[in-house]
Amino acid sequence: MRCYRAHVLVCAGSACVTLGCHPVKEAILEGIKRHRLEEEIKVVETGCMGFCEQGPLIVVYPEGVMYCRVQAEDAAVIVSEHLLKGRVVERLLYRDTDTNKPIPFMKDQPSLSKQIKVAMRNAGFINPEDIEEYIANEGYFALAKVLSGMSPEAVINEIKDSGLRGRGGAGFLTGSKWEFTNKAQGAQKYVVCNGDEGVPGVFMDRSILEGDPHSVIEAMAIAGYAIGADQGYVYVRAEYPLAVEKLRHAINQAREYGFLGYNILGTGFSFELNIRVGAGAFVCGEETALLASIEGRRGTPKPRPPFPANKGLWGAPTLINNVETLASIPPIILKGSDWYASMGTEKSKGTKVFALTGRIKRPGLIEVPMGMPLREIIYDIGGGVLNNKKLKAVLAGGPVGGFIPADYLDVSMDYESVAELGTLIGSGSLSVIDEDTCVVDLVKFFMEFSCEESCGKCTPCREGLKRMLEILTRVTEGKGQERDIEDLERLSDFIKNTALCGLGQAAPSPVLSMLRYFRPEFEAHIRDKHCPASVCAALLDSPCQSA
Amino acid sequence: MKKIKSVNELVKFKEIVLEKIKERQYGGKTTIVVRMGTCGIAAGARDVMMAMIDEMDKRNISGVIITQAGCAGICDHEPMLEVIKPGNPQVIYGDLDEEKVRRIVVDHVINGQVVEDWVLGQKAS
Ligand SMILES: Cc1cc2nc3c(=O)[nH]c(=O)nc-3n(C[C@H](O)[C@H](O)[C@H](O)COP(=O)(O)O)c2cc1C
Numbered sequence: 276m277r278c279y280r281a282h283v284l285v286c287a288g289s290a291c292v293t294l295g296c297h298p299v300k301e302a303i304l305e306g307i308k309r310h311r312l313e314e315e316i317k318v319v320e321t322g323c324m325g326f327c328e329q330g331p332l333i334v335v336y337p338e339g340v341m342y343c344r345v346q347a348e349d350a351a352v353i354v355s356e357h358l359l360k361g362r363v364v365e366r367l368l369y370r371d372t373d374t375n376k377p378i379p380f381m382k383d384q385p386s387l388s389k390q391i392k393v394a395m396r397n398a399g400f401i402n403p404e405d406i407e408e409y410i411a412n413e414g415y416f417a418l419a420k421v422l423s424g425m426s427p428e429a430v431i432n433e434i435k436d437s438g439l440r441g442r443g444g445a446g447f448l449t450g451s452k453w454e455f456t457n458k459a460q461g462a463q464k465y466v467v468c469n470g471d472e473g474v475p476g477v478f479m480d481r482s483i484l485e486g487d488p489h490s491v492i493e494a495m496a497i498a499g500y501a502i503g504a505d506q507g508y509v510y511v512r513a514e515y516p517l518a519v520e521k522l523r524h525a526i527n528q529a530r531e532y533g534f535l536g537y538n539i540l541g542t543g544f545s546f547e548l549n550i551r552v553g554a555g556a557f558v559c560g561e562e563t564a565l566l567a568s569i570e571g572r573r574g575t576p577k578p579r580p581p582f583p584a585n586k587g588l589w590g591a592p593t594l595i596n597n598v599e600t601l602a603s604i605p606p607i608i609l610k611g612s613d614w615y616a617s618m619g620t621e622k623s624k625g626t627k628v629f630a631l632t633g634r635i636k637r638p639g640l641i642e643v644p645m646g647m648p649l650r651e652i653i654y655d656i657g658g659g660v661l662n663n664k665k666l667k668a669v670l671a672g673g674p675v676g677g678f679i680p681a682d683y684l685d686v687s688m689d690y691e692s693v694a695e696l697g698t699l700i701g702s703g704s705l706s707v708i709d710e711d712t713c714v715v716d717l718v719k720f721f722m723e724f725s726c727e728e729s730c731g732k733c734t735p736c737r738e739g740l741k742r743m744l745e746i747l748t749r750v751t752e753g754k755g756q757e758r759d760i761e762d763l764e765r766l767s768d769f770i771k772n773t774a775l776c777g778l779g780q781a782a783p784s785p786v787l788s789m790l791r792y793f794r795p796e797f798e799a800h801i802r803d804k805h806c807p808a809s810v811c812a813a814l815l816d817s818p819c820q821s822a
Numbered sequence: 823m824k825k826i827k828s829v830n831e832l833v834k835f836k837e838i839v840l841e842k843i844k845e846r847q848y849g850g851k852t853t854i855v856v857r858m859g860t861c862g863i864a865a866g867a868r869d870v871m872m873a874m875i876d877e878m879d880k881r882n883i884s885g886v887i888i889t890q891a892g893c894a895g896i897c898d899h900e901p902m903l904e905v906i907k908p909g910n911p912q913v914i915y916g917d918l919d920e921e922k923v924r925r926i927v928v929d930h931v932i933n934g935q936v937v938e939d940w941v942l943g944q945k946a947s
Binding site: 277279280281282284298314315336337338339359360361372400401407410412413415416419422424469531532533534540541542546559 | 825827828829831832833835836840841842843844845846853855856858859860863871872873875881883884887888889890892893913920931
């Protein structure tokens, strides 16, 4: 195998692609050719490195120097200075947001120091199109270990002991779900990966599918062995074309190398995998709707029970797991449940990927042990609020989640503690809101989202959310009435308790959270016809007063 | 590519493909720093580098990091390089050519014998 003295890793996650990483890569290749360095330097496209806001991003190994916001014009300098002469190009380095000092090495990035990458261990580090790079980093060793010496029960126990909980939102114990599906009666069983990722503002599943598709394939084969399934489906939304492409390529490679198909690694176990592309409705992420969609029917939810573990795809027992959940499986098998369970809190074990968005200095994807105080995530990893504004709240769980106000920033980020505040870890969306944001306006915007995404099957969600939206719209237009608060609370209660699926049940959450933490701001809209954050246009008294 | 048909085959295959990513992993490895300032390049540092890579390829050496640095201020002795083995002093070689560097790879990098004749200096690491 050829030895290269340097590797240039070009981040080709969706964000960097949009920002123009491909012209940059071309320019680097051209520069390498011009200086006749082809024999010494290898250029590798990787998945998302998690620093999306700094893209296009390039990391040069062996030193591990990270260059940010690289344009095609910069490529020539990187080649002639760094690759040829070994001089770091200072002007392209990441600079500390406070001290403005350049930070040359990727490993010294302040946002990385508190992170532990498990589900994202390979994304941004290997070439997702090269199965050999995955294998080089222990890839398919977990599958080999499982097939060559563990009983399905032993695998299930390992996952149970690790304490891993579903990362798709509900936080259900993964090992227990595997056990139910293993025990369910049925000649044919299925494994399904939920890659719908419908919550706006999260993109860890896309990032894993794009950057490390084999980790999901390997985990699905392990799951298949554990529950007794020989077939699986990965459901990905059509809005993720790059993820679909990388996954398709990876599945083909896995087949070619013998990790999918008949008699895997000569152990007698067989497993096949297919992709289903969904049209990108939020509700299709809900498991029963998702299964309907795979079967070729309209993606609407069904009442549970029966749960998919007993009656899923075409009536057969079906295991549904989220992308991030699955990507965490191979390291747990290889390093053991004790290792995984040593991270996190009593009831929330391991690591969780969060998407930091909104008014934050260093947005992007991060992976941290569960139970880390939110303050550390926002300030130590995220760098704090943009423009040093005052933090008003962090929205957890996206448009169907709730607020964690500034006063509660020391909350431990685990399932239980966050639920106590009336919101949820959900799929890991953390959106920072500063003092210039009007929560009423924001909550109205979320309600528009939920109304639009409601599938219309059950009345509480279809009609109830609309009524809530009408009230919220009225309030932002200065036409609020005293009884609106009470009406919103009643409607919320009603919809939460009667909606058919998680969408309707969760959609009132932001409203309730607003009424819990920001009631005075809401009341000001109704009683004083005043928007304290100066956002709601109809309530601005005069331009100078709101300046 | 033919199918990997057993766990043993997978273990063996991993050792081969490890080469693909070893440059990206840190820690505990021998590092060779080739001086690549304008002076170094003019004196033939690029040929030295190529010869070194070629020799390492031929001998199938893994776990060695090759990197470069700028001018060390002793332009007179270019091409130069440094061999840093974990736990050993850093050895600086000068006045190199393709033949010499091949011997450094064999004697020093592989067998741990410093090639005293061409040493310019040593630094505690
Ligand atoms: C409206 C709605 C949308 C959902 N969207 C997703 C999604 O995009 N991705 C996902 O993994 N789970 C989603 N879920 C949760 C799934 O129903 C299911 O619980 C999950 O895929 C199980 O995998 P896990 O146990 O690994 O988390 C959604 C649930 C609801 C109610």
